[in-house]
Amino acid sequence: MHLLFVADPLASFKIYKDTTFAMMREAQRRGHTLATCEPKDMRWQTGEKVTATAQRIRLTGDATDWYTAEPAEREQLCDFDAIVMRKDPPFDSEFFYSTHLLEQAEREGAHVFNKPRALRDHPEKLAILEFAQFSGPTLVTRSAADIKRFHAEHKDIILKPLDGMGGMGIFRVKEDGLNLGSITETLNKDGAQSVMVQKFLPEISLGDKRVLVIGGKPVPFSLARIPQGSEVRGNLAAGGLGVAQPLSERDREIGEALGPVLAARGLLLAGVDVIGDYVTEINVTSPTCFQEIFDQTGFDVAAMFVDALEAALKN
Structure with a gap:
């Protein structure tokens, strides 16, 4: 198989712990060939299929110079056997647009994992709403009053932005409610943005x-x-x-x-x-x-x- 990994720049990989690198290494071990691109390298134009300026690479096994690359060439996404979408969050507007380009590539015959529509339909914080039977007490709201009532009920809570990653922007407010108002204003932008609030789990x-x-x-x-x-x-x-x-x-x-x-x-x-x-x-x-x-x-x-x-x- 010829695989395309849509990912962050290879120079940013910490290969001793990087999951995308582990996928690539195993795929190459089985004889599959590898190519990589970034979302910014994808393009669609009237009369053409979705393409990407992609680098064909080979892993060397060396911890420092860990790959060799051929000169980048523009290739049709549907010509790859599989496309593995591994761009790290945040799920911002450009990530969103990338899923639409990848979905067009699917219509042209490409096989994309994870599926672009599924990426859009499962925002990582809000995806739990569908599986409430497995979730603890949770609130999603813009309302400072709702957050205050949730805190009064549960005493010890966690607040976090819906678009955060890596623990960014997470706050804990204990029973004393110290700084709850200020934290709420920071996260909900005075009611302009939604916030997830969850009961603190010891x-x-x-x-x-x-x-x-x-x-x-x-x-x-x-x-x-x-x-x-x-x-x-x-x-x-x-x-x-x-x-x-x-x-x-x-x-x-x-x-x-x-x-x-x-x-x-x-x-x-x-x-x-x-x-x-x-x-x-x-x-x-x-x-x-x-x-x-x-x-x-x-x-x-x-x-x-x-x-x-x-x-x-x-x-």
Whole structure:
């Protein structure tokens, strides 16, 4: 197979932990060929199919000079056997426009994973609304009064922007309500933007678990991202410690319930975030943690992903 990875610049990869790199390495090991581009490299013009200025690359196995690249050429997206969309958040306007270009490429015969429409239909914070049976008390609103009432009911709450990533912009307000008004004004822009508010889950001290679901099936290990020091956020980007561990019964129940639903919509890979027994987010843009799980448990998540990718292309 000839695979195109739509991703961030290769120079930004930290290959010792990068999930996209792990996917590429496993694909190349199986004899598949690799190409990469950034979203900005895609183009559509009347009378043409969607194209991208793409680099064909080969991984070298060297930790520093880790790939070689041929000169970039403009290629039709539908000529690739599969396109793997791995652009990191934020899901901004340009990401949104990229999904439309990729969806046009699908109409022209391309196979894109995760499916562009599914990326648009599953914003990572709001995707939990559909699965409320697995979620803790949650509020989505622009209203400062609603947030104040939610705090009065639950006493200890988490507030976060809907477009945040890596733990960015997350606040905890305890029973004393200290700075609740100021935090609300900061996040909702005086009522102009929606905010997600959730009851604080003390189980965060045991980790914010990333349960990966591939081809509708949960990976048997999660990565618990454990907050360090006085930090309330477990995100690795915020300094959390990643500890791989077998799925609990509840983790598996969640993964097995959500997995087939998400897979049927074209989400080959999803990262379900679980604190205690509750789903807090469903990540679909570029879920990570493949290498951390492999390094600590020996379970080859990248191999499971490429298995699923190959199977999807046969169907």
